[in-house]
Amino acid sequence: MMLSVGPLLPPIHGQSLAFTRFVDSIENEKKIVINTNFEDKTKQGKLIGTFKTILLIAFKATFLKYDVVYFTCSRSFLGSIKDILLINIAILRRVKIVNHLHGSDFYEFLHNSPKWYQKILFSSYNKVNTSIVLLESMKSQFKDFKNMKIIVIPNFYDKELDIKLVKKEKNRINLIYLSNIMSSKGIFELLDAFEELINTYDNIYLTIAGGYIADEFMTISEVKEKFTSKIKGNNLVRYVGKTFGEEKIKLLQRSDIFVLPTYYKSEAFPISILEAMATGNVIVTTNYKYLPDVIKEKNGVLVEPKSVESLSTGIKSVLKNVTKLREIQDYNIIESKRKYSFEKYLENLNKIVFK
Template identity: 60%
Template sequence: MKKILCVGPLIPPVHGQSLAFTRFYESVENGRKLLINTNFEHLGMTGKVIGNIKVIFLTFLKIIFFKIDKVYFTCSRSFLGSFKDVILINLAALKKIKIYNHLHGSDFYEYFHSVPLWYQKILYNSYNKVDTSIVLLDSMKEQFKDFPDMNLEIVPNFYDKELDVVFEKKDLKTINLLYLSNIIKSKGIFELLESFEVLSRKYDNIDLSIGGDFLSDEYMNKDDIKLKFLEKVKNNRKINYIGKVYGEEKIELLKKSDIFVLPSYYKSEAFPISIVEAMRCGNAIVSTNYKYLPEIVDENNGILVEPKSPESLYKGIEYLLKNKTLLKNIQTRNKIEAEEKYSLNRYTEQLHKIILSEDS
């Protein structure tokens, strides 16, 4: 039996791309798949270099010695990562293997135009050999506008299967706000803390739960973020920092919360799985007018605020606090919409139709 080679990041750690890749990989029958795991986020630079060298070696080994008819990979937007992608694409093309690329971020076009011209030509020649690229939204097709002959397919993100449970009705006596993402500056965590500080002095019936691990971004390293974050939350009894959350603890957090807040300006933000999960659990969404987020969040399922603006975030949250009937209507609508549009079964079925069907 010919096999599909899946090249991408398995969980843990859990983030949108690793969860999406893992769920697709799990959905492929065991005798049909081969794996190369590219999740090196927990490693330092030396570890990442060694990890990418290992991936390149495994790519040669598996493409040359196994009967593979399809390759599925999640494209990278860094030099080390994209270099291994280039080798994968060209080896697969040399063996006349069909190539499927899945983009989970919003920065491929930006990355492509940021590299030196000599490397841009290598990327251009390589990605022109990709048969199909999969994006999360129709507007994300623009990420590949330098490749007009590339076939593009749309598969929206999903909520995980563990959220298909019965939810209790929310009473809204206490309004529970929830931030559930990596704790990095560009996810808007400090704007949220600043706006909540003002809100918590004005409203007695609100609290804020925060779940996630500390990571670095282009603004701050994780140690500085952790110090600043812990200093800001230590004296506010209405803020509950839980740390990393998974499984039942995560479900309970999502179920008991009322408003999910993600004031992100993260450089590769596209279609956060966390927003879909929060919708499925009956949360109204407060997020930012940034990149592709306005295509997911609108007046029907939440509020959009300006990025990097604690004042705008404060006003957006307060609008929902003052309009409980609107809040209830949004919560009900979000549960239904998420179930109809963003189930895991729907996600994997769409990918199987594109990648694994006989005529693909």
């Protein structure tokens, strides 16, 4: 029996998608699931949600029967309280603990915490048997824990993306941005770069999909106001809002170049990039954190974060050679199937959690 603690869909982001797909693959009689996602994202809502989660963990981890704990670790003070509780109850129950990191900021969170809280975090995570990271270079996130086994399992794309529904258009180049509409994902740098590009190219179009999200740079209302103002009157830019399922697959399959100019603080290994590769897109993203470990020249182009000029130049380098663009598209389909299939992800994860 597995006690699993993490965020279920919705809302959708890389961590919630990965956690949901894994727990959904396990038979009901073999799992206990505690959902750490809650709808109210206000400060009060987060406090209430955290309190409810702590009560659930305290009860289920103490009184129910299970053989292994699988959880996705938090990198915030409130979120980490539940992780600490979970780890220490599991140790008292003498069960195996598997932690799965989906962000790039655990080490930063650990070392920026108050000294008294660092001691609690160090004491707790020293008891974790195994931690899973997405890339070899991400092992450094847990370099403080010498006795912890650290295993690399790359992210995945959903198998539905292998279904061929539509073909790419020959006489136009479609760019796509598929992520949350937030400042630190680089959406405004992309819009500024696109304004420059359409002065040179008359066959390029931009589709934007995603919901409005706040970050440390802008509130939701500020993001929405600025975004709406920038795309108003530009018939070469299409905003389709939040997109899921078959509609998302069609958008990706129609697109040629996937653009994610991110400098998001916890960016690690975005599933959206793998989805774009699997549907035959050239990837244009930033030389930021772990992204250079994922995207090489054979996959697309890396540009500098927060630089409209670098982003524009990077996209131009793809647009000026259509033959090379098609070669990269074909290569990305092959590589994604070989390295990032959902079946391979599940196989690897099951070996770690249940062996």
